[in-house]
Amino acid sequence: MGLLDKQFQNGNVLVTSLDTLLNWARLSSLWQMQWGLACCAIEMMATSASNFDIMRFGVIPRATPRQVDVLFVAGTVTLKMASRIKRLYDQMAEPRYVLSMGSCANCGGPYWEHGYHVLKGVDRVIPVDVYVPGCPPRPEALLEGIIKLQEKVRKESLVKKSA
Amino acid sequence: MTAEQVFTSLKAKFGDAVLEAKLDALQPWILVVPERMKEVALFLRDDPAMQFDYLMCLSGMDYNDGKLGVVYHLFSTVHRHKIVLKVQCAKETPHVQSVSAVWGTANWHEREAYDLLGIIFDEHPDLRRILLPDDWGGYPLRKDYRVPEFYNGVKVPY
Amino acid sequence: MNGSKTLLTSYVSQPGEIKTSSGKTLRTDEMIINMGPQHPSTHGVLRLEIVVDGEIIVDVIPHIGYLHRCFEKHAEHMTNYQQVIPYADRMDYVAAMNMEQGYAVAMERMLKIEVPERVEYIRVIMAELQRIASHLVAVGTFGIDAGAFTPFLYAFHDRERILDLFEMTCGARLLYNYVWVGGLSHDLPPQFIDKAKEFCKYYRPRIKEFNDLLTYNEIFVKRTANVGVLPKDVAINYACSGPMLRASGVNWDLRRDDPYSVYDRFEWEPQVGKGEMGTVGDTWDRHIVRMREIEQSVNIIEQALAGIPEGNVQAAIPKRIRPERGEIYARTEAPRGEIGYYIVSDGSTTPFRVKARSPAFVNLSVLPEISRGAMLADLVLIAAGVDIVLGEVDR
Numbered sequence: 001m002g003l004l005d006k007q008f009q010n011g012n013v014l015v016t017s018l019d020t021l022l023n024w025a026r027l028s029s030l031w032q033m034q035w036g037l038a039c040c041a042i043e044m045m046a047t048s049a050s051n052f053d054i055m056r057f058g059v060i061p062r063a064t065p066r067q068v069d070v071l072f073v074a075g076t077v078t079l080k081m082a083s084r085i086k087r088l089y090d091q092m093a094e095p096r097y098v099l100s101m102g103s104c105a106n107c108g109g110p111y112w113e114h115g116y117h118v119l120k121g122v123d124r125v126i127p128v129d130v131y132v133p134g135c136p137p138r139p140e141a142l143l144e145g146i147i148k149l150q151e152k153v154r155k156e157s158l159v160k161k162s163a
Numbered sequence: 164m165t166a167e168q169v170f171t172s173l174k175a176k177f178g179d180a181v182l183e184a185k186l187d188a189l190q191p192w193i194l195v196v197p198e199r200m201k202e203v204a205l206f207l208r209d210d211p212a213m214q215f216d217y218l219m220c221l222s223g224m225d226y227n228d229g230k231l232g233v234v235y236h237l238f239s240t241v242h243r244h245k246i247v248l249k250v251q252c253a254k255e256t257p258h259v260q261s262v263s264a265v266w267g268t269a270n271w272h273e274r275e276a277y278d279l280l281g282i283i284f285d286e287h288p289d290l291r292r293i294l295l296p297d298d299w300g301g302y303p304l305r306k307d308y309r310v311p312e313f314y315n316g317v318k319v320p321y
Numbered sequence: 322m323n324g325s326k327t328l329l330t331s332y333v334s335q336p337g338e339i340k341t342s343s344g345k346t347l348r349t350d351e352m353i354i355n356m357g358p359q360h361p362s363t364h365g366v367l368r369l370e371i372v373v374d375g376e377i378i379v380d381v382i383p384h385i386g387y388l389h390r391c392f393e394k395h396a397e398h399m400t401n402y403q404q405v406i407p408y409a410d411r412m413d414y415v416a417a418m419n420m421e422q423g424y425a426v427a428m429e430r431m432l433k434i435e436v437p438e439r440v441e442y443i444r445v446i447m448a449e450l451q452r453i454a455s456h457l458v459a460v461g462t463f464g465i466d467a468g469a470f471t472p473f474l475y476a477f478h479d480r481e482r483i484l485d486l487f488e489m490t491c492g493a494r495l496l497y498n499y500v501w502v503g504g505l506s507h508d509l510p511p512q513f514i515d516k517a518k519e520f521c522k523y524y525r526p527r528i529k530e531f532n533d534l535l536t537y538n539e540i541f542v543k544r545t546a547n548v549g550v551l552p553k554d555v556a557i558n559y560a561c562s563g564p565m566l567r568a569s570g571v572n573w574d575l576r577r578d579d580p581y582s583v584y585d586r587f588e589w590e591p592q593v594g595k596g597e598m599g600t601v602g603d604t605w606d607r608h609i610v611r612m613r614e615i616e617q618s619v620n621i622i623e624q625a626l627a628g629i630p631e632g633n634v635q636a637a638i639p640k641r642i643r644p645e646r647g648e649i650y651a652r653t654e655a656p657r658g659e660i661g662y663y664i665v666s667d668g669s670t671t672p673f674r675v676k677a678r679s680p681a682f683v684n685l686s687v688l689p690e691i692s693r694g695a696m697l698a699d700l701v702l703i704a705a706g707v708d709i710v711l712g713e714v715d716r
Contacts, residue, residue: 038365038411042414042415042458042495049478050477050478063361075388076390079296079319083315084358088359107321110411111390111391112321113395113398114391115390115394115395116310117390124317138494188647189430189431189649217557219560219661219678220678222674224665224674236663267690268560268683294716
C-alpha cells in the first residue's frame with residue numbers, strides 16, 4: 001500500500017478496500033505479550049533492545065494477554081507450563097496469532113529424545129502460525145518471522161474464513 | 164583436618180552409626196547409617212574442630228543394584244576443609260533422616276531428591292514435589308523409569 | 322522484622338489489627354496473591370504464592386519446575402562426556418561460558434588432564450566477558466523491575482558488543498558449545514585481541530555512566546536500601562554464594578579461595594558489600610557488588626589479553642573419554658554464585674550420574690526468609706536482586 005503521504009496527490013482522497021485497510025492496521029501494530037520462557041527469551045529481549053529494535057515494526061510488549069495480538073512462545077514448553085499456555089492463549093482476543101520461536105517450541109528442540117517433562121512442540125496445545133527455527137534464533141531471524149507473520153496477516157479477508 | 168581424622172573422630176563418637184570410609188579415592192567419603200544422619204550432621208556442624216557449616220551439595224543417587232543413596236558434600240568456612248558423607252538405603256524402604264534442621268539449604272535439595280528419585284526424608288518439614296507437577300507419577304531419575312505415554316491428555320514422547 | 326521498618330509501626334498496632342484514628346480496632350485478614358508463571362518481570366517462569374496482610378508480606382512460597390528440562394537424565398544417556406556440554410550451556414543460558422567451564426574443570430580434575438596455558442588464558446577471558454554480559458542482563462532487568470527502562474537499553478547495547486566478540490570466535494551469540502573437556506573448540510581469530518582491547522577501553526567510562534544513571538539515582542536508592550536484608554549467618558546456613566553472599570559481608574570468592582584456572586596470576590579483588598546506603602546485605606548492596614564486579618572483570622580481561630601465550634588449544638582434548646570408576650565434585654564461580662558438578666563415573670564412556678548444583682536454585686530458597694515483613698512492591702526488587710535464571714533453577 002505504500003506510505004500514506006504519497007497517496008495524497010488528488011486532494012486528500014484515498015481509495016482502498018476495507019480488507020486492505022484493516023489488514024494494514026493489524027499488521028503494523030502487532031502487540032506482543034511480554035513473556036519469555038527460556039534462552040530464546042534473552043534473544044527476544046535483545047531484539048526489543050536498541051540494536052535490533054522490534055518496536056519499529058509496531059510490536060510493543062504488553063503485560064496482559066487481554067491486550068495482545070501475538071504470542072511469542074520463546075523457549076522450552078514443559079508439561080507443567082503447557083496448561084498455563086493454553087489458558088493464556090484462551091484469554092487472548094481474536095484475531096490472535098502465535099509465533100513459535102526456537103527449536104524447543106517448534107518440536108522439542110535438543111530435549112526431544114530424553115526429555116520426559118518437555119512438550120515436544122507447542123503446537124500440541126495451541127495452533128501456531130509462524131515457526132522460527134534456531135537455537136536460539138538470531139534477532140534478525142525473529143524479525144524475519146515477524147515479517148512473515150505480517151505477510152500472512154496481509155492476505156487475510158473479512159469474508160473468507162482463515163484458519 | 165584430613166578425612167582420616169574426621170573418620171576416626173566420628174567413629175569414636177558414634178560407633179556403629181559410621182559404617183566405613185574410602186580414604187584413597189580422589190575425594191574421600193564416609194558412609195553413615197541413614198537413620199542417624201541428623202545427629203552426625205549436628206556434630207559435624209557444631210563441633211569446634213570440625214565446624215562444617217556450609218552444605219555445598221546434596222545429591223540423590225540410584226546405584227542401579229537395588230540401592231538408593233544420598234551424597235552430602237560439606238565445607239567449613241572457618242577451617243576451609245571439606246568432607247563427603249554418604250548414606251545408602253534399599254529401594255523398597257528408602258528412608259533417610261532429614262538434615263534440613265541443621266542446614267537450611269537442605270530443605271530444597273531433599274525435596275528435589277524426593278521428587279526425582281523417591282527418597283523419603285523423615286522429619287522433613289514440607290516433603291512434596293518441587294520440580295515436577297504434583298500429580299506426576301513415578302520418579303524419573305531412577306534407572307528403571309519408563310516415560311509415560313500421555314500426561315493429562317498431551318502426548319509425551321516425540 | 323526485615324525490610325522497611327519506618328511506616329509500619331506507626332499504623333499497625335499488632336499483627337492482624339489496625340487502629341483507626343478514632344481509637345477503634347479493625348480486624349484484618351490475610352490474602353493469598355499469586356504472582357503467576359506469567360508476569361511482566363523478565364526473570365522467567367517462576368510462580369510466587371504470596372500471603373499478605375494488607376501490604377505486608379507474611380510468607381512467600383516459591384513454586385518452581387516450570388522449566389524443568391531433564392538435564393540430569395540427558396547426561397545419563399549421552400554416548401560421550403563431551404556431549405553434555407551443550408546441555409550444560411542451556412542451564413544458565415545467560416552465563417553459558419561459565420557453566421561449560423565448570424563442567425570442563427570437574428572433568429579435567431577427574432581425568433587428571435593438564436590443559437595448555439593458552440587454553441586457560443582464553444577460558445579466563447571468555448569467562449570474564451560472560452560475567453560482564455550476565456551482570457548487564459541482571460542490572461538491566463533489575464532496572465526494569467524498579468521502573469527504569471533506559472538502563473536496560475544501555476546495558477543491552479554494551480552487551481551486544483560482547484556478543485559480537487563471542488560470535489567472532491565460535492559463531493554463536495548465546496549458547497556456544499565452546500569450552501570442551503581438555504581444551505576449546507576453536508582458537509581465537511586473529512583480530513580478537515585488538516577488538517577485545519578496544520572493547521575494554523570503550524567500556525570503562527560506560528560503567529560510570531551506568532552508575533550515574535541507575536545506581537546512585539535517589540529513587541533507586543530509596544527503593545532498594547534496607548530492603549531484603551540477608552544476615553551473614555543465614556546466608557551461610559542457606560549456602561548462598563556469589564554476589565548474594567558477598568553483599569552480606571562475607572569475603573568469599575571461589576576464584577581466589579578454591580582456586581581453579583589461572584586467576585592467581587592477575588590482580589583483582591572480590592567485592593564485598595559494606596552497607597553504604599543502608600544495611601549490609603540489602604538489595605542495593607547486591608546491586609553495587611555486581612557493578613563493581615563488572616569493573617574487576619574488565620581489569621582481569623585486560624591483564625589476560627596482555628599476557629596470553631601461544632599454543633594449540635586442541636592439543637589436550639582426549640580422543641576418547643573413559644574415566645575410571647569414581648566420582649568428583651568440583652565448583653567454580655559463575656556470575657550467580659557457586660556452580661558445582663557432581664559427576665559419577667562407572668568406568669564406561671557414558672556418565673553414570675551428573676548432578677548440577679546450581680547457584681540460583683540455592684539462592685532462591687532464601688527468598689522467604691528475607692522477604693517477610695517487606696511491602697508487596699519490595700518483593701519484586703528482592704526477587705530481582707537474587708538474580709535467578711529459571712533454566713538453572715529448574716535444570
